[in-house]
Amino acid sequence: MASLSTSENRSTPSLNPCWSCKGPVDKRALFCSVCGAVQGPNDTDHFTRLGLPMDYHVPPDHLDRQYFGFQRRMHPDRFAAKSPKEKALSQAQATALNDAYETLTDPVKRAVYLLNHVGHVIDLHGASTITDPVLLMEQLEMREVLAEAETPEQAAGLLSKAEHDAHQCQHDMAHAFQHGDYAEAARLVLRLKYLQKLVEDAKSRKSRLAKGS
Amino acid sequence: MLFQIHEPGETPLPHESDRPVAVGIDLGTTNSVVAISEDALTATVLADSDGHKLLPSVVYYGTDGSVVVGDQARYKILDVPDQVVSSIKRLMGRGGEDVKSLAGALPYTVEPSETSGMVHLKVAGRVLSPVEISADILRAIKARAETALDKKVERAVITVPAYFDDSARTATRDAARLAGIEVLRLVNEPTAAALAYGLDNSVEGLYAVYDLGGGTFDVSILRMEKGVFQVKATGGDAALGGDDIDHAVAEYFLDLHAKSCSTRALTAGEAKQTLAMARQAKECLSRQAEGQWRVEVGPETSMHKLNRATLEKLAAPFIARTVSICKGVIEDAGVDVGDIRGVVLVGGATRMPAVRKAVQDLFDKEPLSDINPDEVVAVGAALQAAALTQGSDTLLLDVTPLSLGIETVGGIVEKVIPRNQPIPVAMAQEFTTYQDGQTAMSIHVVQGEREMVDQCRSLARFVLQGIPPLVAGAARIRVTFAVDADGLLTVSAMETTTGAEQQVAVKPSYGLDEEEMAKMLRAALEHGREDMAQRVLAESVVEAKRSALAVQAALGVDGHLLSDQERQGIEDALARVEAAVQTTDRDAVIAAAENLEAATKGFAEKRMDHGIRKALAGLAVGDVERTFE
Ligand SMILES: Nc1ncnc2c1ncn2[C@@H]1O[C@H](COP(=O)(O)OP(=O)(O)OP(=O)(O)O)[C@@H](O)[C@H]1O
Ligand SMILES: [Mg+2]
Ligand SMILES: [Zn+2]
Numbered sequence: 001m002a003s004l005s006t007s008e009n010r011s012t013p014s015l016n017p018c019w020s021c022k023g024p025v026d027k028r029a030l031f032c033s034v035c036g037a038v039q040g041p042n043d044t045d046h047f048t049r050l051g052l053p054m055d056y057h058v059p060p061d062h063l064d065r066q067y068f069g070f071q072r073r074m075h076p077d078r079f080a081a082k083s084p085k086e087k088a089l090s091q092a093q094a095t096a097l098n099d100a101y102e103t104l105t106d107p108v109k110r111a112v113y114l115l116n117h118v119g120h121v122i123d124l125h126g127a128s129t130i131t132d133p134v135l136l137m138e139q140l141e142m143r144e145v146l147a148e149a150e151t152p153e154q155a156a157g158l159l160s161k162a163e164h165d166a167h168q169c170q171h172d173m174a175h176a177f178q179h180g181d182y183a184e185a186a187r188l189v190l191r192l193k194y195l196q197k198l199v200e201d202a203k204s205r206k207s208r209l210a211k212g213s
Numbered sequence: 214m215l216f217q218i219h220e221p222g223e224t225p226l227p228h229e230s231d232r233p234v235a236v237g238i239d240l241g242t243t244n245s246v247v248a249i250s251e252d253a254l255t256a257t258v259l260a261d262s263d264g265h266k267l268l269p270s271v272v273y274y275g276t277d278g279s280v281v282v283g284d285q286a287r288y289k290i291l292d293v294p295d296q297v298v299s300s301i302k303r304l305m306g307r308g309g310e311d312v313k314s315l316a317g318a319l320p321y322t323v324e325p326s327e328t329s330g331m332v333h334l335k336v337a338g339r340v341l342s343p344v345e346i347s348a349d350i351l352r353a354i355k356a357r358a359e360t361a362l363d364k365k366v367e368r369a370v371i372t373v374p375a376y377f378d379d380s381a382r383t384a385t386r387d388a389a390r391l392a393g394i395e396v397l398r399l400v401n402e403p404t405a406a407a408l409a410y411g412l413d414n415s416v417e418g419l420y421a422v423y424d425l426g427g428g429t430f431d432v433s434i435l436r437m438e439k440g441v442f443q444v445k446a447t448g449g450d451a452a453l454g455g456d457d458i459d460h461a462v463a464e465y466f467l468d469l470h471a472k473s474c475s476t477r478a479l480t481a482g483e484a485k486q487t488l489a490m491a492r493q494a495k496e497c498l499s500r501q502a503e504g505q506w507r508v509e510v511g512p513e514t515s516m517h518k519l520n521r522a523t524l525e526k527l528a529a530p531f532i533a534r535t536v537s538i539c540k541g542v543i544e545d546a547g548v549d550v551g552d553i554r555g556v557v558l559v560g561g562a563t564r565m566p567a568v569r570k571a572v573q574d575l576f577d578k579e580p581l582s583d584i585n586p587d588e589v590v591a592v593g594a595a596l597q598a599a600a601l602t603q604g605s606d607t608l609l610l611d612v613t614p615l616s617l618g619i620e621t622v623g624g625i626v627e628k629v630i631p632r633n634q635p636i637p638v639a640m641a642q643e644f645t646t647y648q649d650g651q652t653a654m655s656i657h658v659v660q661g662e663r664e665m666v667d668q669c670r671s672l673a674r675f676v677l678q679g680i681p682p683l684v685a686g687a688a689r690i691r692v693t694f695a696v697d698a699d700g701l702l703t704v705s706a707m708e709t710t711t712g713a714e715q716q717v718a719v720k721p722s723y724g725l726d727e728e729e730m731a732k733m734l735r736a737a738l739e740h741g742r743e744d745m746a747q748r749v750l751a752e753s754v755v756e757a758k759r760s761a762l763a764v765q766a767a768l769g770v771d772g773h774l775l776s777d778q779e780r781q782g783i784e785d786a787l788a789r790v791e792a793a794v795q796t797t798d799r800d801a802v803i804a805a806a807e808n809l810e811a812a813t814k815g816f817a818e819k820r821m822d823h824g825i826r827k828a829l830a831g832l833a834v835g836d837v838e839r840t841f842e
Contacts (some may be wrong), residue, residue, distance in 0.1 A: 015824050021763035022817030023771060024824025034770050035763035068441050072608050076637065076698040080397050080601035083756050091637050091697055098635040204544075 019085070030074060030093065038079065038086050041093045046100035046113060056114055056177040056185075058104060067101045107170050108196065111177075111189040120182040124193060132187060139194050146202055155206035162202055166195040235368040235397055235602045236358050237405070237594025238351070240385065242302040242428030242454060243561065245270050245350055246591035247358045253599035253607070256409075256592045259361040267587055268357065271299040272349050274337040282353035290489050294482030295322075296337040300456055301350075303428045304332050304343040305388075306380030306723045311452070313460065320484040330723045331384065344384050348391035355394060368395045370598040372590050374429040375401035376449030376614045378660045379672050379702045380723040386701070395748075397601045399699040402426075403433035404444060404611055405593030406559045409584055411437040416581075418554040419445075421543075423572050423580070424590075425535060426560035428454040432539050434546040434553065443610045446546035446633045448538050453531060455495070455562035461527040462491035466508045466517055474513040483510055498524045499564045525567045532571045539575055545633055550576060558582040559589055610635055613696055617672075620657035624666045629694050632662065639695040643709075646690075650682040656692065658704070671722040677706050681713060750799045757806040761790045764813055767820065774819045786812035 014027040020037035027042045047054040050066045072078075074093040079086050103109045108124070115122055142158065149155040169192045176185040237256065239246045244267040250256035258266045265284070273286035274296050281289070290297045298321070304311060309323045309332040322335040333340050351371075358366045371394075373385050382399055389396045400408075403422035410416050417438050424431040431449035435442055467479075467487060479487070487508065494506045503520035543550060556576045562568060563586055572580050584592065600607050612633045618626040619642070630640050644654065654677045661669030680688050689709040696702050707713065764787060772780065786809040793805035 015821070015828055017817065017821055018763075020760065021767040022813065023767050023820040024828075035766040037759075037763060068443075068608060071610065072606065075608060075610075077398065077597075077601055077609060078604075083752075083759060091695075094698070095637045095639045095695070098638055102635065 019089075030070075038074070038082075038089045038093070040089045041096040045117060046103050049096060049100045050104065052104070054114070054117075055174075056111060057174040058110070060105070063101070063104060067097065070097050107173075108189060108193050111173055111185060111192070114177060115182060115186060115189065118182060120186060122186050122189065124189070132190070135187075135191050135194070138191075139198070142198055146198070146205060149205060149209065152206050152210040155202055155209050159199065159202035159206055162195055162198045166192060166199060169195055234362060234364050234366055235370070235598040236366055237591050237596065237598045238354055238369045238371045238394075239402070239405070239588075239591035239594060240302065240347065240350065240354075240371055240373075240388075241270055241590075242300050242426055242456065243270060244268060244427070244587060245354055246588055247354045248588070248591040248595035249358070249362065250592075250595040250599035253596055253603060253605045256595035256599075258588050258591060259358050261357055262360075268350075268354060269299075270302065270350050271297060272301070272346055273297050274339060274341075276337050280349050282350055290485055294485040297485065298334065298336055298341075298346050299485070300428055301343050301346045303452060303456070304334075305347065305384040306331060306378065306382075307343070308332055308723055313452075313456075314484075320481050320488065322481060330721075331380075344388045345391065347385065347388035351388055351392035351394060355392060367393065368397050368598070368602070370398050370400055370405075370594045370601065371396055372402045372405045372594050373399050373700075374424075374426075374449060374451055375403050375431040375433055375447040375611075376429065376451045377700070378451065378615055378670055379617075379700070380670070380721060381451065382700050383721070384723075386699070396699075397598060399701070400594055400597050400609070401431070401433070401444075401447065401611055401614075401700070402429075402590045403431045403447065403559065404435070404442060404609055405591075405597065406557060406584075406589045407433070407435050407437060407442055408593035408596050408607070408609065409589045410557055410581070411442060416555060416557075419548060419552050421539070421553050421556040421576060422559060423535070423539065423556055423563065424449075424559035425562040425568060426454050427562070428452070428456050430454055430535050430538065432535070432542050434542055434548065440606050441608045441610070444612045444635075445548065446542050447612055447614050448542040448545065449614070450534065450538060453534060454560075455492070456488075457531050458495055458524075458528045458562070458565075459488050459492045461531075462495055462519070462524065463487045465519070465523075465527055466491060466494075466506065467510075469517045470508040470510060470513075470515045473515050474510065477510070479510060494519055495524060495528075495565075499566060521566075528565065528567055532568055535568075536571055536575055556580045557589075559586050561587055611698075611700070612636060613638065613700065615660045615670075616662055617694060617696070617702065618659050618661075618669065620659060620666045626659055626661075626664055626666055626669055630696060634696075636700060637695065637697050639693055641691050641693045644677075644690045644692060645686050646680060646683065646688045647685055649685050651685070651688070652680045652682050653678045654680060654690065656704075658694075658702070672702070673721045675704055675706075679713065680708055681711050683710075746799075750797060750802070753799050753802045753806070754794045757790050757794055757802050757809075760806055760809060761787055764809060767813075767816070771816075771820045771823065774823055775816060779815065782812050783809075783816060 015024040016027050017023065018025045018032040018035060018037060018039065021032060021035035023032070023034050025032045025039055028044065029039055031038055045054065050063065050070065052058060052063065052066060071094060074090055074097060076087060076090045076094055079090040103113050112122055112124060142162065145158050146155070149158060169188055173185055173188045173192065176188060234249065237248045237250070246258060246267055248256045248258045260266045268283045269287045271283065271286040273281040273289040275281070286297055308330050309325065312321060312323055312332060324333040324335045324340045331342055333342050355366050369389070371385060371389055373382055385399060386396050403424050406422050406424065407420065419434065419436050422433045422435065429449065429451050430453040431447065433447040434445045436445060490506055490508070494504060497504050498519065498521045503518060505516055505518050508515050508517060553576060555578065556572060558569070558572065558580045563582070569580060597609065599605070612635055613630055614632060616628050616632045617630040618628045621627045629642050630638055646654065656675045656677065657666065658672045658675065659666055659669040660672050663669050677690060680690060687710070690706055691709050692704060692706045694702060694704055764783065768783065790805040790809050793801045
């Protein structure tokens with residue numbers, strides 16, 4: 001049972017010279033505590049950047065609150081009247097925050113990111129064919145139901161099943177990560193990806209059927 | 214010596230009262246509007262001496278070199294249509310092929326330009342780019358604001374259609390530069406409108422903004438809450454607006470005219486006049502059910518009826534297109550129509566009853582238009598200008614409207630930054646050489662959603678030079694595409710095996726290159742040289758003051774690390790900066806700042822050593838923020 005630990009090592013001092021007053025600043029700090037100058041983004045992971053524990057389970061509201069909180073301080077709009085150097089650093093900070101947010105808001109990207117972080121590299125683009133027979137059967141069946149849907153209600157039925165399954169899949173994923181079962185997480189990631197695609201297709205099928213075309 | 218303690222990140226600005234005020238400008242296809250906000254909460258639209266708030270974006274060029282903007286220029290369409298330019302915004306960052314013809318006649322004389330792909334127009338014996346013409350409108354706006362406020366206006370937030378591509382945004386920024394306006398930020402029009410609606414907290418939750426103006430259509434879906442404006446998705450058409458309906462109406466009238474009169478091709482002037490008449494008819498039919506209009510081609514005049522039902526038939530394809538774009542954006546935002554709490558109407562063309570009905574049907578709710586749809590964008594821009602200069606808690610989080618890609622083998626586009634990514638954003642792509650000893654490489658950047666290069670909009674060609682000569686495939690060139698908070702693209706490149714920074718030479722496809730821009734700046738700013746010099750001086754002064762304050766702060770915290778003599782050296786260097794910033798001598802300011810840097814070198818080393826020792830002993834150096842509740 002291994003849980004994910006943050007990559008930061010607190011025993012050695014991690015200090016940078018502040019570009020502005022040249023004194024020591026903690027590498028994780030956003031601003032110099034002495035002169036107040038904004039610092040460049042450090043090369044931490046996406047979770048730490050947003051002040052979150054490294055955990056697959058992220059309540060969306062909490063993620064948003066953290067993201068908005070950091071952007072409120074770092075966004076280039078806060079530095080519009082500052083020097084070019086400060087503007088550039090704030091842009092780099094805001095860019096890093098957006099990157100983290102984009103990755104962590106998407107349940108598939110978040111899982112892939114976590115897996116890569118623990119050395120379990122998976123490439124979803126390469127995985128265009130399903131080799132897992134259970135997953136293959138499930139997807140084939142659901143696809144067939146979707147293809148045969150003739151009323152908006154039938155499409156909606158499949159849509160809610162796919163949405164439910166996707167939700168459950170995320171739940172199972174959080175569980176797998178919690179128990180350090182990365183092989184299972186990798187399997188679930190693929191399933192989630194297909195379920196999300198199915199949700200999308202069911203939505204558009206439903207609205208097409210509703211329009212009566 | 215005194216020093217002030219500031220909130221982190223709150224290094225003080227030069228006295229705000231010394232700086233010229235910042236306004237918000239809606240540079241529209243049909244009308245431009247300027248507004249100001251004192252407190253970032255409320256804004257006032259600035260009117261001319263007659264109380265007019267809208268400045269028609271119409272420019273008259275006299276043969277004597279005079280330039281007139283606004284209503285007076287609009288009236289000139291009747292006598293000297295060849296000397297009047299309107300709807301120039303549609304040609305910002307565009308090529309000659311983008312000028313829309315009426316019954317086969319172009320309303321402008323298009324001049325090919327040797328130096329840039331952007332279309333140039335021949336007006337009253339002058340050849341002008343859309344950037345120069347827009348700069349004339351901006352000068353008039355600036356003059357209006359300065360008269361109304363009795364203050365110099367040199368900084369502004371300028372709005373652009375959310376769906377504007379990089380070329381059109383760059384052209385807008387260049388026009389402002391020509392007009393002597395520093396652009397604090399380019400803000401997307403629907404986002405500005407949302408800001409105007411959302412700041413008084415009357416609207417919260419998921420909202421759509423539907424903006425149909427004279428020349429452009431935008432729709433954005435935003436989440437608004439507690440001062441955060443997060444754009445979820447945006448879409449539109451930078452060449453879809455009331456102008457297109459005018460064209461359809463004009464074609465309709467001309468067809469009728471051709472039935473009763475002899476036909477011949479229109480002159481550019483007649484095309485403009487017919488369009489102006491069509492626009493009148495269209496606007497009139499928002500209020501009344503039918504009317505009669507006169508069509509004049511040369512000496513031949515005819516009268517024609519038009520009713521609302523026929524107008525709506527003519528407008529239907531354009532309205533249908535906006536509806537289908539809205540549907541795409543709702544899908545991109547990943548929301549259901551039912552989740553959208555309200556839809557805000559922006560732009561004069563939303564006064565058409567047929568447009569309102571289409572929006573109402575699509576979103577299944579009565580649209581909001583409590584803030585004047587002509588003014589709401591300028592109001593939002595003014596609020597943002599105040600927020601940027603005075604500080605505020607408001608947060609605008611916008612997205613890329615179009616995907617950005619590069620040309621690969623066979624003319625296929627490889628996407629580098631997808632659409633609807635929150636900005637600022639940066640993505641890197643790795644390239645390699647395909648020939649032994651290759652030292653340069655050309656990259657073609659395009660914007661758009663299609664798969665083939667020729668179906669997307671060409672933005673620029675970049676040439677990477679100075680690649681170390683290696684065997685084919687050995688060099689690794691990492692090209693970073695960054696889109697800033699204005700939605701503008703910059704490209705940088707690095708060879709990763711050697712770490713060599715590459716030069717990126719930009720050739721914009723529809724822009725003005727640096728040389729042309731410099732020429733125009735010289736021509737336009739007789740007194741501009743002075744302005745420019747002042748701005749450069751101001752920048753060095755701000756920078757020198759910032760480093761002096763930083764040193765003072767450091768002395769306050771770590772001054773005990775210095776001997777009296779060392780401290781005196783630093784105090785002297787600080788005094789020299791203090792004295793230099795009082796002068797107007799830029800070289801002296803820079804020299805004093807460099808001197809301060811040298812004088813504090815030893816101090817900086819001591820501070821680092823001290824900090825490391827402290828940290829090893831387990832003491833925190835500063836604090837690290839982590840959570841927001
Ligand atoms: N009462 C009306 N009925 C119909 N259309 C109208 C009415 N009033 C104005 N318009 C149209 O609205 C358009 C101008 O709107 P607006 O001033 O919002 O555009 P703009 O901001 O200049 O353009 P854009 O935002 O596209 O750059 C014109 O096409 C005009 O004919
Ligand atoms: Mg507008
Ligand atoms: Zn500092």
